[in-house]
Amino acid sequence: MIEFDQVHKTYRVGNRDIPALQPTRLNIESGEVFGLIGHSGAGKSTLLRLINRLEEPSGGRILVNGEDVTALDTDGLRRFRQRVGMIFQHFNLLSSKTVADNVAMPLRLAGGRSRAEIDQRVAALLARVGLQDHARKYPAQLSGGQKQRVGIARALATEPDILLCDEATSALDPQTTAQVLQLLGEINRELKLTVVLITHEMDVIRRVCDRVAVMDDGRIVEQGPVAEVFLHPRHPTTQRFVQEDEALDENEQRDDFAHVPGRILRLTFQGEATYTPLLGTVARETGVDYSILAGRIDRIKDVPYGQLTLALVGGDLAAALARFEAAEVHVEVLR
Amino acid sequence: MQALYETLFANIDWYDIWLATLDTLLMLGGSLLFTILLGLPLGVLLFLTGPRQLFENGPLYALLSFVVNVLRSLPFIILLIVMIPFTVLLTGTSLGVAGAIPPLVVGAAPFFARLVETALREVDRGIIEATQAMGATTRQIIFAALLPEARPGIIAAITVTAITLVSYTAMAGVVGAGGLGDLAIRYGYQRFQTDVMVVTVVLLLVLVQVLQSVGDRLVTHFSRK
Known part of the structure; x- marks a missing residue:
């Protein structure tokens, strides 16, 4: 478990103090994939780097499995960092070393392992990320997705408990992003690894994260389970991220519905309810007619969800609403 | 043919030329x-002590930087003369190769240190950060990440420095260092023996060419980008 206890960070530029992270409390559970989303300059990168002290906190304590990381001396910090893997937006592989040597690097730096042990571990790691045939290549000969796989193999070399991902997919195309995220999800499940990732794309959060914190201007403005935050965003920043992901402009849509008659509702389905033929049943039983104005059916991590905007006319509206509620569908009346 | 050779x-x-070449190579190598x-x-x-680096240390960097700049701004011919007492102290003589x-x-x-500094600055900061995140010591960051990553740049710096040294060795001839430059000055210049001048200059040119192409080849070999 990673706990932030009133951690804050201020940069000193010239003789001015620039706050990067306001005093923050945060708990990240062991084994979960925790996402931090925010625009550039929101403080998410600072927060991530505070965990392995690539950034030194200006105050507060950071506890990892009960151990106060902020109190570690140089040697203690070194050993702690060997238990925390990290991957980067621009991969940060050594161009002068082969793929195998890059993956072996954390093992060599940590010491205490024989050459045979290291070779064996490297081969296993490369096989896990699907790059066993590229061991002798140099990073420049690989595609972006392959480079990030090398980065992941390298980060996992010393069998860490925590994996920090710094915009790990931001330099990749959508298809490669999906593959890398899938790999991260698999690793999280297989190794019971705690993953902390930062991103500016809601889609990344939606695909792999269990919980998410939204950051704005150096503070966490909203946090919770991804489905909760994604389907019912409260803070304006969160709402903007969700809209960006859905590529729709809420205001524009409401204007479009101005000429649509009847009540306008937004229904949110989650889990198996997504696949039940609820709309037809309710329409038959209560006599309401519906038209679908907008909708989306997708998955949040492994849980299917649907969100539909409907216009209802005629029939017994109150009964229809009650039926929806009874089926554990979240109903918002928009008009 | 023989006659032509003897006039030219x-x-x-x-x-003598062979001995002078050997001296030049010894001076250069040493x-x-x-x-x-x-x-x-x-x-x-x-x-490392430079701005925003691992051991950022303003006063130390300023001092080192100043010493480097002073030595670099001193014309080499002056340095040769100023150094004589120190050289005698160090090697017992101010003459010859030693x-x-x-x-x-000196x-x-x-000059070389500045080139190394520049080559190290070319290394992506992300590489240093990634190596730190692995739990590397500063020594490991330098030897396992920085120097290997800067290797092509450092080899290029060695090449440029070696070529600069070739022209310095020629100048060292003035204070009795021996070598091809000494030959060029004493015979080619002071005794108007143009043929000696031409031969020494051609040999120096060949030396520079060889150094540059070997250096370039090594840089290409070690560049993986």
């Missing part, structure tokens, strides 16, 4: 070795 190269004593031994750590130190190496090193090491 009347003053050439090939054995001074390059010590230049690297002194300049590489100095360059690393300049880099007498030439100390001023050559002249070239600061």
Whole structure:
């Protein structure tokens, strides 16, 4: 478990103090994939780097499995960092070393392992990320997705408990992003690894994260389970991220519905309810007619969800609403 | 044919030329070795103490930087003369190959150190960050990440420094260092033996060409980008 206890960070530029992270409390559970989303300059990168002290906190304590990381001396910090893997937006592989040597690097730096042990571990790691045939290549000969796989193999070399991902997919195309995220999800499940990732794309959060914190201007403005935050965003920043992901402009849509008659509702389905033929049943039983104005059916991590905007006319509206509620569908009346 | 050769190269004593070439190569090799031994750590130190680096240390960086700049701004011919007492102290003589190496090193090491500093700055900061995140010590960051990543740049720096040293060795001839430059000055210039001048200059040119192409090849070999 990673706990932030009133951690804050201020940069000193010239003789001015620039706050990067306001005093923050945060708990990240062991084994979960925790996402931090925010625009550039929101403080998410600072927060991530505070965990392995690539950034030194200006105050507060950071506890990892009960151990106060902020109190570690140089040697203690070194050993702690060997238990925390990290991957980067621009991969940060050594161009002068082969793929195998890059993956072996954390093992060599940590010491205490024989050459045979290291070779064996490297081969296993490369096989896990699907790059066993590229061991002798140099990073420049690989595609972006392959480079990030090398980065992941390298980060996992010393069998860490925590994996920090710094915009790990931001330099990749959508298809490669999906593959890398899938790999991260698999690793999280297989190794019971705690993953902390930062991103500016809601889609990344939606695909792999269990919980998410939204950051704005150096503070966490909203946090919770991804489905909760994604389907019912409260803070304006969160709402903007969700809209960006859905590529729709809420205001524009409401204007479009101005000429649509009847009540306008937004229904949110989650889990198996997504696949039940609820709309037809309710329409038959209560006599309401519906038209679908907008909708989306997708998955949040492994849980299917649907969100539909409907216009209802005629029939017994109150009964229809009650039926929806009874089926554990979240109903918002928009008009 | 024989007649033509004797008119064109009347003053050439090939054995002397051979000895002078050997002296030049010895001076170059010796001074390059010590230049690297002194300049590489100095360059690393300049880099590490520089602004926003691992061991950022404003006063130390300013001091090192100042010393380097002073030595680099001193004309080499002046350095040769100023260095004489120190050279005698160090090697027992200010003449010959041994007498030439100390001023050559003092002249070239600061130059080389600056080139090393620049080559290290070219290394992506992300590489340093990634290596830190692995739990590397500062020593490991330098030897396992920084120097290997900067290797092509450092090899290029050695090449440029070696070529600079070739022209310095020629100048060292003025204070009795021996070598091809000495030959060029004493015979080619002072005795108007143009043939000696031409031969020495051609040999120096060949030396520079060889150094540059070997250096370029090594840079290409070690560049994986």
